[in-house]
Amino acid sequence: MKRYSILICLVSLLILSCGGDKAQKIKISWWNFWTDANIKPVVEQIVADFERQHSDVDVELVDLTWADGHDKIAIAFSSGSGPDVVELGSDWIPEFSSTAHLMDITDIIDNDRDRYLMWDPAVYQDRVYAFPWILGTRILFANKDLLSQAGTDPEFSPKTWDDLYSASKTINDQGDDVFGFGSNSAERHRLYKKFLPFLWSNGGSILSDDGKSCRLDSPEALEALQYYLKLCETGLTDTQRRLEDAFLDGKIGFVISGDWLLKRIDREKPGFNFSTHLIPVPHEGYHSISFAGGEYLAVNAQSPHKELALELIKHICSPENQILFCLKNRTANPSSIAAASDTAFLAQPHFDTFIMQLETSRMSPAHPRWVYIEGKLEKAVESALYKAKTPQQALIDAKNDIDELLKP
Amino acid sequence: MNRYRRYKGWLLFSPWILTFLIFWLFPLVYSFILSLTDYRLLSPDVDWIGLGNYTRLFSDSDFVASLKNSFIFVIGTIPFTTVIALFFAVLLNERFRGRTFFRAAYFMPSITAMVVIALIFSNLLARGGYVHLLAQMIGLDPPANGFLLSEKTALFSIMGMDIWMASGYYMLLFLGGLQTIPNELYEAGRIAGASRWQQFRYITLPMLKPVTLFIIVINSIKSFQVFVEIFVMTKGGPLNSTFTGVYFVYETGLRQFDFGYASAAAYILFAIIALASLIQFKLLKTGWTA
Incomplete structure (x- = not known):
């Protein structure tokens, strides 16, 4: 009997599952x-x-x-x-x-x-x-309170690299517990996104226009990396999440972030006194190209x-x-x-x-081997940031590695 | 009757055997075959490249670095974990008030989710975290941006966390082992005038040999496979200083979809672990006589 009841159950299940097929959608x-x-x-x-x-x-x-x-x-x-x-x-x-x-x-x-x-x-x-x-x-977020604390006009909008550097340095010099610029540490798949706006705004690029060679050995790339490293010295290096925490805590003057940070500010710190700006450019007249x-x-x-x-x-x-x-x-x-x-x-x-x-923003180049290229680019920025290589050496090594990857 | 029983046994086993075959043995064999090809997920053409992946691996500085880090991780954690676990096991085997509390307390980390522990430690070790502040207070010179963001301290910090976390579990295994030692041995020892240390050295340690072997082997395997900690805390950085073997397999396999290459790396790890386990078996079986 038991055996039959199992059979009946199975058969009825089968019928039920077929019967659900009503209008042909x-x-x-x-x-x-x-x-x-x-x-x-x-x-x-x-x-x-x-x-x-x-x-x-x-x-x-x-x-x-x-x-x-x-x-x-x-x-x-x-x-x-x-x-x-x-x-x-x-x-x-x-x-x-x-x-x-x-x-x-x-x-x-x-x-x-x-x-x-x-x-x-x-x-x-x-x-x-x-x-x-x-x-x-990604755009530049600025803490207005820290700007005025440092004696800068809170409405100050850094337009050029020099503007950002000096404002960041002034805030950073206020004490051990406040920092100018929030820079990303060696975080895989994040760090390179912070360097690219500086590279691009300076007229540099990762790949040549035909996509067949790497252009990280250009003077523009070196200049961008050197500036980025100099800027990082005027602040705190940490993970993106902790940088944003510190920004919300009022400890960091400038941070580069996306619209999710707006959402976070709305939710966690509605009255937060901040301003947003385009990514600064090397000199006046340049285009601000973000990631x-x-x-x-x-x-x-x-x-x-x-x-x-x-x-x-x-x-x-x-x-x-x-x-x-x-x-x-x-x-x-x-x-x-x-x-x-x-x-x-x-x-x-x-x-x-x-x-x-x-x-005026750009995305990473659409290349089937991008995930490898990204890795090499990131390694270059990381090894320069951690002073394992000079910026020149880091970029030339990355260029050679990426050229190798681009070979058909 | 006998045949029927045997058939019934297989039938009862079959769910396990089926899952074993489908989800364990098949992938194992298949990944070995993959490791001899240049198969990439999404790419339709696959070529047989023999040992190409294996030779490529040993000229890949990232892979060599990842192996080195894995070895440091294993060699640097196992002795500490084992000794600490044994120490607390012997201590908590004594009768005293509140020992169940301590046993539970030491075991706590083992039943806490790895991700949770890793996140908590990320904060403790970061700039301004408790561990970082403590290090500053006692006059050490911790890395300015926290332990996990310096290539000199990141791996050791994760190793320290791992020792803290794993000791409780192995302590419990040692406790189990201690309880199987018959009391008569200690009585005989006392009558013969053995000191506490002599009792430990000549009775406890030799009797714990099978458990110790088990613990060292299991712990080596687990430590070679360290992944979640790395994934949550450092993602292999900074400067590849926490880039370990399994993390390499993850990056090449699941980020770059280079399945053939990742399979080859996984097989090399497998061989290393198998070899290490074999050596440990041999050493502890024969070399270590009380």
């Missing part, structure tokens, strides 16, 4: 990274909106975490079971596009190229593989519903939905130009600095 899966309780409802709302417009479509949301999302996506794609739509960090795109896992959307997005910012990281061999969504750049990153949406090259998937992406990235999303998430840099110039958006304090900075 098209399923589209979207893997995304927005698990925060505050922002997830917005994502769900945007998706529900899409489903209302397409009554035959069912969008399945799958949450990923930053800790292992990248691995999961890579493993899924390499086993041929990736989602229809996937959210990718800007510097991940080349590894997926160069291995033919993403759909080529070049011809379908033609009209959108002028309406959205930052297509560069999505381009591989002149073809476009991803759609920019949420962007983010940017971002979230991109791409369609799986194997997806059976490519058109719908792309439509979903366009829906998510529409100016209205970006405004909705960014205001809720306190993200200062939507990819849509219309969203970024919306009045409700610009009315948010400090968002204008981010939007202005993004206009």
Whole structure:
């Protein structure tokens, strides 16, 4: 009898699981990274909106975490079971596009190229593989109280490298417990992002325009590194998290950070007396080029519903939905130009600095071997920061290593 | 009947055997095959390159540095952990008021999540953290930005934390071992006029040999595989000073997706651990006679 009851259970389970198949809906899966309780409802709302417009479509949301999302996506794609739509960090795109896992959307997005910012990281061999969504750049945050304590005008805005250096030094000289500039210690995948704005603003670059050789041996690169090291001497070296803690504690005059710091200040220290500025330039007349990153949406090259998937992406990235999303998430840099110039958006304090900075920001070069190049670049900055090598030697070694990596 | 019973035994074992085959043996064999190829995740073409990955590893200064750090970690922690664990085990084997409290207290770190401990220690060791302040107070000259941000102290700080954390667990194993020593031996020793030290040296230590062997082998394996501490506290930096073997495998495998290369590195680590365990077995079985 017992045996039969188990059998009955199994059979009924089988019937139940088959019976669920009611109206034939098209399923589209979207893997995304927005698990925060505050922002997830917005994502769900945007998706529900899409489903209302397409009554035959069912969008399945799958949450990923930053800790292992990248691995999961890579493993899924390499086993041929990736989602229809996937959210990718800007510097991940080349590894997926160069291995033919993403759909080529070049011809379908033609009209959108002028309406959205930052297509560069999505381009591989002149073809476009991803759609920019949420962007983010780094700007300079200044503590106004510390500035006035040091006898500087609290509204002072450092425009040039010399401005920043002297203001930082004046604050740093105030005592053992206050610091001028907050610089990143040897933190993997973070440190290089802090050096790049100085390199780029000085007219330097990591790779040559054709991407075939490394240009870290240029005088501009050396000058930038030497200045960066000099600036670091006027402050505190610590991890990004602890630097931001110290900034909020009022211990650091200047720190380079992203819009997440705005969010933190809102939440933890609403009355905090700070100002935001563009990354200073070497001399007047130079462009302030900061480091940017971002979230991109791409369609799986194997997806059976490519058109719908792309439509979903366009829906998510529409100016209205970006405004909705960014205001809720306190993200200062939507990819849509219309969203970024919306009045409700610009009315948010400090968002204008981010939007202005993004206009001249760059992302890391879209190269399939970027993760290695990044490692070499970071090693160069780290070994110079820790005085294991002279800045000259560090940059020349990095150039030689990266040239080796660039060989086909 | 006998056949039926045997079949039933296998059946009862099968969930374990299945998971063993699928999630353990298969990946083990497969990763060895991968280590002989240039397989990269996401990349469709795979070439057989024989021992190419292995020769590349030994000319890779990062890998050599990571092996060196792993060895320092193992050699620098095991003697301390073992001696401290033994010391506290012997101490807490005595009868005194509150000994269960102390046993529990020393064991505490072992049941606390590694990530939590690593985060707490990151703060203790940082600039202005308690350990850093304490070092300043007693006149040492700690690195200005905290212990974890100096290439001279980062690895040793993590090793110190590891000793603190692991000792409690091995103490418990030693305590178990101590309790299996029959009391008659000590009685006989006392009658023969052995001092406390002689009792320890000639009764306790030899009787603890199997446990000691076990502890040293297990601890070596675990220490060779140190990862979470590094991942949370330093990510291998500064200047690769805490870049260990398993962290190398993680970086090449899961950051750079160079699976073939990472598999080769993992196999070299595997060989080293196997060899080290074998040597320890041999040494403690024969060389160390009481």
